[in-house]
Each structure stands twice: as structure tokens, then as C-alpha cells.
Amino acid sequence: NAGVTQTPKFRVLKTGQSMTLLCAQDMNHEYMYWYRQDPGMGLRLIHYSVGEGTTAKGEVPDGYNVSRLKKQNFLLGLESAAPSQTSVYFCASSWRTGANVLTFGAGSRLTVL
Amino acid sequence: AQTVTQSQPEMSVQEAETVTLSCTYDTSESDYYLFWYKQPPSRQMILVIRQEAYKQQNATENRFSVNFQKAAKSFSLKISDSQLGDAAMYFCAYRSGEVTGGGNKLTFGTGTQLKVEL
Numbered sequence: 622n623a624g625v626t627q628t629p630k631f632r633v634l635k636t637g638q639s640m641t642l643l644c645a646q647d648m649n650h651e652y653m654y655w656y657r658q659d660p661g662m663g664l665r666l667i668h669y670s671v672g673e674g675t676t677a678k679g680e681v682p683d684g685y686n687v688s689r690l691k692k693q694n695f696l697l698g699l700e701s702a703a704p705s706q707t708s709v710y711f712c713a714s715s716w717r718t719g720a721n722v723l724t725f726g727a728g729s730r731l732t733v734l
Numbered sequence: 735a736q737t738v739t740q741s742q743p744e745m746s747v748q749e750a751e752t753v754t755l756s757c758t759y760d761t762s763e764s765d766y767y768l769f770w771y772k773q774p775p776s777r778q779m780i781l782v783i784r785q786e787a788y789k790q791q792n793a794t795e796n797r798f799s800v801n802f803q804k805a806a807k808s809f810s811l812k813i814s815d816s817q818l819g820d821a822a823m824y825f826c827a828y829r830s831g832e833v834t835g836g837g838n839k840l841t842f843g844t845g846t847q848l849k850v851e852l
Contacts, residue, residue, distance in 0.1 A: 652838055654839070656842075661743075661844055662844060663740075663825060663842035663843055664825065664840075665842070666839055666841075669839060679839070711779065722769065722781050723779075723838065723840060725779035727778055
């Protein structure tokens with residue numbers, strides 16, 4: 622059982638380039654999230670989705686777009702990468718109700734030069 | 735908006751000793767959940783313990799226990815009999831108990847780096 626899988630695990634981009642991070646979960650979770658982790662700042666929510674075809678903004682959405690065309694996948698896109706987007710990105714998923722904890726992926730380290 | 739504060743960027747503990755990590759939060763809600771996550775060098779986020787605000791009893795998971803003080807909005811993590819494998823970054827997190835269509839979003843603190851010394 623894979624849980625939450627993120628690809629790629631590492632990526633180096635040049636300023637202005639675009640890329641997509643893929644998150645896949647095999648637990649049939651309704652909710653999915655993208656967080657970024659920066660030193661001294663903990664994890665901050667970028668975007669989230671409460672179901673297939675729906676997305677919503679989190680705390681730090683600027684410069685990112687997301688899509689959830691299939692229930693099991695949640696894509697995070699950077700259209701024009703900036704050095705400020707150098708970070709570690711985490712995807713997570715959870716059930717809809719109750720005290721259901723988030724299951725996290727292993728993270729993706731992105732460096733923008 | 736809810737905020738979570740971890741005022742100890744770094745902590746050290748001797749192997750086999752006990753350490754307490756602090757966490758305070760600010761909320762106007764009465765129904766919520768609190769969590770401690772562990773992040774070892776592998777980067778994987780691992781749930782350590784969970785507390786429901788409506789429960790007065792403090793949660794315990796083996797060597798890990800919490801001191802939940804609802805009135806003081808404090809949620810500290812106690813690690814007993816510390817082991818080398820406990821060395822990690824620890825994050826405190828808050829989640830609203832209301833199902834408003836906003837998902838089970840977590841608000842994280844900035845983390846406490848725990849070092850375990852021989």
C-alpha cells in the first residue's frame with residue numbers, strides 16, 4: 622500500500638521555468654492538500670481540494686495553480702518559477718469527516734536558481 | 735484565524751531522560767483537534783499523538799504523552815525514556831472541529847528541533 626506518493630522528489634529549475642508536482646494517493650481519500658515547508662516557518666498550506674474537480678486557496682496560494690481531475694491525483698503547478706518558491710513541498714490527504722489525520726507524502730525538494 | 739506557537743526552536747535531552755516540548759495556540763473555537771507530528775531527517779511527517787479538545791483526559795501513546803490545558807490554550811508533548819530515534823523536528827498542529835467544507839486543514843507551528851545526546 623503506497624499511501625501518498627509525490628513525484629518528483631527533487632527538481633532544480635531556472636527562474637521563469639514551469640513545472641508540475643504530482644501527488645497520488647491510493648486510500649480513496651476525499652481531501653487533498655499541498656503544503657510548503659521553509660526553515661523557521663513550519664508548514665504552510667498552499668491549496669487544497671475537498672473533492673474531484675474542486676480546489677481552494679490556502680494561506681500562501683500566489684504563484685501556484687492546482688488541479689484535481691481525478692480523485693486520486695492532485696497536481697501543483699508553477700507557471701513561472703521564482704527563487705522565493707525554493708522550498709520543500711508536501712502533499713497530504715485525509716478522509717472527509719471526523720478527527721481524521723492527514724497522511725503525508727515524502728516531500729519534494731524544489732530549488733529555483 | 736488560528737495560530738500555533740512553538741517558542742523553543744531547539745531542545746536537547748540525554749538518552750533515557752524526559753523532555754517536554756511546548757506549544758500554545760490561539761482560537762475562538764470550542765471544538766478542535768491538536769496534533770504532534772515528528773519529522774526525522776528522512777523528511778517524512780509522522781503522526782505522534784492526537785488530542786480532541788472535548789476530551790479532558792490527556793492522550794498517551796507509549797512513551798509520548800501530552801499535557802492539554804484547554805483554558806490556557808497549551809498543548810505540550812512529553813517524551814519519556816528518550817531514545818536516539820526520537821531526534822527529529824517536532825511540529826504542533828491545530829485543526830478546527832467544524833466541518834464547514836474547508837477540509838481538515840492543519841495549521842502548524844514553526845517546529846522544535848530535538849537533539850538526543852548519549
